[in-house]
Amino acid sequence: QVQLVQSGAEVRKPGSSVKVSCKASGYTFIHYGINWVRQAPGQGLEWMGWISAYDSNTKYAENLQGRVSMTTDTSTNTAYLDLRSLRSDDTAVYYCARSTTPLNWFDPWGQGTLVTVSS
């Protein structure tokens, strides 16, 4: 079945970086893209951006430009989210979700990765 499995929880200090992975299985990886969505504790969903697994074209949320990078490795069917210059308000559960483009539905979603930023 189509599945996205994310890497485990991370703890980082303010100012550092974190890299979260999302391994896809059950479908042809390059036929879709991957969105990243985060959810701060007790808050709503925030779209962070999308990357095409076919040609690595990206769209990032405006408020994250310059701090975020999304990449894919087609040899391992894995997508990566890099977030730099971490702040305490980056503490959140980070989800990956498959879609053809940001204009289409997200399905399925990964299980989520908790990133805690604390000194």
Place this chain on the structure above:
Amino acid sequence: SYELTQPPSVSVSPGQTARITCSGDALPKEYAFWYQQKAGQAPVLVVYEDRKRPPGIPERFSGSSSGTMATLTISGAQVDDEADYYCYSTDSSDNYRGVFGPGTKVTVL
């Protein structure tokens, strides 16, 4: 930046109909998508392209859209439908960046 607006909460008795609205200036041109998120779980798609239902989603979930408002309707709500519901769309004037609404907590009691 583009924003979608949802009511913070909706309460309904079991068997009654719950309606959740989502307002956005670009909705006449862009599709709305709806996601259900139960406590401690990842979101699940319940309606796509304004009114289509994915396989496995109960028929009591339906969507509609008119002008700048999209609506998710739960007909005959069940206790198991208690969750947060988020609408999602894109901003055609901002290079099609995605945006989620703030979410609506649906309580069935």
